[in-house]
Amino acid sequence: MNSDKQENTNTPKQQGHFLYQWIAADVAAGKNGGNVVTRFPPEPNGYLHIGHAKAICLDFGMAEEFNGRCHLRMDDTNPLKESDEYADNIKYDIKWLGFDWGEYFYSAADMFDQMYQIAENLIISGQAYVCSLSQEEWKEYRGVPTEPGKESPARNTSPEENLALFRRMKAGEFADGTKCLRAKIDMSSPNIHFRDPVIYRIMHAAHYHTGDKWCIYPMYDFAHPIEDALEGVTHSMCTLEFEVHRPLYDWVIDRMDEMGMLVIRNGNKIRPQQREFSRLSLTYTVMSKRLLLQLVENNKVDGWDDPRMPTICGMRRRGYPPMAIRNFCDSVGITKFISTTDFSLLEETVRAELNRTAERRLAVFNPVKLIIDNYPEDQEEFFDAVNNPEDESAGTRKIPFSRELYVEADDYMKDPPRKFFRLAIGKEVRLRYACLFTCTHVIEDDNGNVTEIHGVMDMDSRGGTAPDGRTVRGTIHWVSAKHAVEIPVRLYDRLFTVEDPLQDGSSNFMKYLNEDSINEVKALAEPSVAKFKPGEHVQFERSGYFFADPEDSRPDNIPVFNRTTTLRDSWAKNSSKK
RNA sequence: UGCCUCAUGGUGUAACGGUAGCACAAUUGACUCUGGAUCAGUUUGUCUAGGUUCAAAUCCUAGUGAGGCAACCA
Numbered sequence: 001m002n003s004d005k006q007e008n009t010n011t012p013k014q015q016g017h018f019l020y021q022w023i024a025a026d027v028a029a030g031k032n033g034g035n036v037v038t039r040f041p042p043e044p045n046g047y048l049h050i051g052h053a054k055a056i057c058l059d060f061g062m063a064e065e066f067n068g069r070c071h072l073r074m075d076d077t078n079p080l081k082e083s084d085e086y087a088d089n090i091k092y093d094i095k096w097l098g099f100d101w102g103e104y105f106y107s108a109a110d111m112f113d114q115m116y117q118i119a120e121n122l123i124i125s126g127q128a129y130v131c132s133l134s135q136e137e138w139k140e141y142r143g144v145p146t147e148p149g150k151e152s153p154a155r156n157t158s159p160e161e162n163l164a165l166f167r168r169m170k171a172g173e174f175a176d177g178t179k180c181l182r183a184k185i186d187m188s189s190p191n192i193h194f195r196d197p198v199i200y201r202i203m204h205a206a207h208y209h210t211g212d213k214w215c216i217y218p219m220y221d222f223a224h225p226i227e228d229a230l231e232g233v234t235h236s237m238c239t240l241e242f243e244v245h246r247p248l249y250d251w252v253i254d255r256m257d258e259m260g261m262l263v264i265r266n267g268n269k270i271r272p273q274q275r276e277f278s279r280l281s282l283t284y285t286v287m288s289k290r291l292l293l294q295l296v297e298n299n300k301v302d303g304w305d306d307p308r309m310p311t312i313c314g315m316r317r318r319g320y321p322p323m324a325i326r327n328f329c330d331s332v333g334i335t336k337f338i339s340t341t342d343f344s345l346l347e348e349t350v351r352a353e354l355n356r357t358a359e360r361r362l363a364v365f366n367p368v369k370l371i372i373d374n375y376p377e378d379q380e381e382f383f384d385a386v387n388n389p390e391d392e393s394a395g396t397r398k399i400p401f402s403r404e405l406y407v408e409a410d411d412y413m414k415d416p417p418r419k420f421f422r423l424a425i426g427k428e429v430r431l432r433y434a435c436l437f438t439c440t441h442v443i444e445d446d447n448g449n450v451t452e453i454h455g456v457m458d459m460d461s462r463g464g465t466a467p468d469g470r471t472v473r474g475t476i477h478w479v480s481a482k483h484a485v486e487i488p489v490r491l492y493d494r495l496f497t498v499e500d501p502l503q504d505g506s507s508n509f510m511k512y513l514n515e516d517s518i519n520e521v522k523a524l525a526e527p528s529v530a531k532f533k534p535g536e537h538v539q540f541e542r543s544g545y546f547f548a549d550p551e552d553s554r555p556d557n558i559p560v561f562n563r564t565t566t567l568r569d570s571w572a573k574n575s576s577k578k
Numbered sequence: 579u580g581c582c583u584c585a586u587g588g589u590g591u592a593a594c595g596g597u598a599g600c601a602c603a604a605u606u607g608a609c610u611c612u613g614g615a616u617c618a619g620u621u622u623g624u625c626u627a628g629g630u631u632c633a634a635a636u637c638c639u640a641g642u643g644a645g646g647c648a649a650c651c652a
Binding site for chain 1 (some may be wrong): 581583588589591592594601603610611613614615645646647651
């Protein structure tokens with residue numbers, strides 16, 4: 001028993017990314033009593049995007065891995081930007097991804113009283129003071145990194161004087177920006193964040209959560225470590241740009257420790273620690289809330305949940321399954337290296353998931369009539385089709401068949417290249433699930449466009465199997481002309497035309513918008529497609545994965561189908577190369 | 579420039595002093611009632627220069643390149 005324990009403490013599992021190892025080492029060493037508490041701390045000032053999903057998977061994932069818990073906390077210390085609408089949608093998105101914070105929901109605003117108390121304590125112990133310098137003046141006093149700054153004239157005023165001033169700030173006696181509370185640290189530190197950082201500012205603004213109770217609000221650098229400490233968070237993970245803030249984070253934790261305000265859990269004093277990892281970047285999109293907001297406000301997209309947006313809600317409407325997003329987040333890994341992930345990796349993860357789960361249907365997007373001349377005019381019959389070849393339990397369905405069908409115009413070629421295995425005069429193809437068909441002739445209009453494809457079926461090939469076992473290379477999809485239903489579809493493509501829309505700065509990114517990123521068309525589908533419910537996925541064979549849009553559907557209850565992603569198409573890839 | 583950080587195929591990541599591996603992308607073939615899926619194969623890499631060591635992607639030194647910080651935003 002004893003030796004077992006020793007082995008555990010000395011050999012943390014040497015696998016997983018660096019943050020995993022960091023936590024594993026703490027657990028093995030018995031730090032915080034071996035408990036792990038993480039947190040995901042969004043500011044409710046925008047919608048969550050795929051970059052946040054990476055952080056969510058990390059924060060909740062590490063908690064689960066070490067049998068701990070992950071808090072959800074609204075980091076709402078700036079009333080000017082935050083709202084309930086954002087907070088509600090953030091919660092919805094996290095749940096949709098499949099994570100649960102249980103009873104551990106927090107709001108920074110709920111800790112304003114304690115933050116205020118800590119600020120007063122700092123003033124009393126001479127570690128904070130009220131400064132009246134204007135922002136311009138302060139900029140000059142703070143100085144540049146290469147040389148020490150200058151002390152604020154208020155730096156050495158007495159605690160009594162500062163306390164009185166701070167209380168008057170709280171009482172609303174001063175206008176915005178005329179005064180602020182600064183931590184008294186080190187004006188000559190090479191780390192700018194140590195040069196007496198502002199920890200409270202005056203903002204006469206109603207907070208979506210606390211209303212008019214406050215007119216002073218804490219700054220991030222002060223609030224965040226307090227939030228972590230008060231909640232008893234053990235491991236606080238954030239993105240790389242906060243690396244230089246870490247000494248200040250630790251400074252605040254030290255002060256709380258001196259004040260005896262750190263949480264004691266099971267006899268262990270919980271001292272939160274911060275570590276940083278690289279944020280996610282994706283090709284062909286932008287990931288900053290600010291820029292996404294610009295797209296929304298300039299009507300370049302249809303809102304935060306436009307299926308072209310890299311937001312969680314946009315991807316949901318596009319038809320990306322939550323598991324695909326989680327698998328993607330796992331596969332990009334956690335490092336400190338600033339990298340850009342190929343969008344195709346995300347798409348491939350989505351295809352992998354949908355290939356397993358989505359039912360197949362036949363739909364024709366660019367129809368041309370195909371007539372089976374040896375099939376009786378008034379006859380119709382039904383053929384069995386497999387719903388999902390990757391999942392036998394999905395069963396089969398019947399597809400109606402008749403003399404006149406629609407097929408893709410692209411599936412016919414007048415002068416086909418040698419490796420074209422589709423319709424051409426004299427060639428035999430398989431009509432998926434139905435029969436073998438040989439094209440005999442076509443009818444063209446005055447412009448040379450094919451209006452009808454004619455041919456004959458092998459009457460012994462019903463169901464699509466060759467009676468003599470001959471191989472037929474090409475199989476094409478079709479719908480029966482008199483049975484087909486018309487469905488609205490939205491074909492989406494990437495939002496930007498270049499891998500890095502910010503290649504010449506964030507002010508010019510809109511010029512790289514892809515004008516062709518949405519294409520609304522009609523398609524003809526087999527009748528069963530009309531029965532799809534909003535929120536269901538489908539693969540239209542040989543075309544792509546589609547998602548019945550939960551927001552829009554027609555009066556006849558046929559949904560609008562958003563194209564989630566195309567199928568891989570090695571024929572198109574090869575032929576476009578030539 | 580001051581402080582902090584990072585550097586492995588086209589892209590992203592693994593290797594924790596001992597055979598540079600995996601995924602995506604690219605490419606060849608097999609198979610196939612989706613030119614999908616599946617299976618098999620191929621191509622491409624340790625930023626540079628020194629040092630320590632029997633042995634370095636890994637440790638040390640210097641250089642180079644990239645990023646972050648200098649809001650009363652988070």
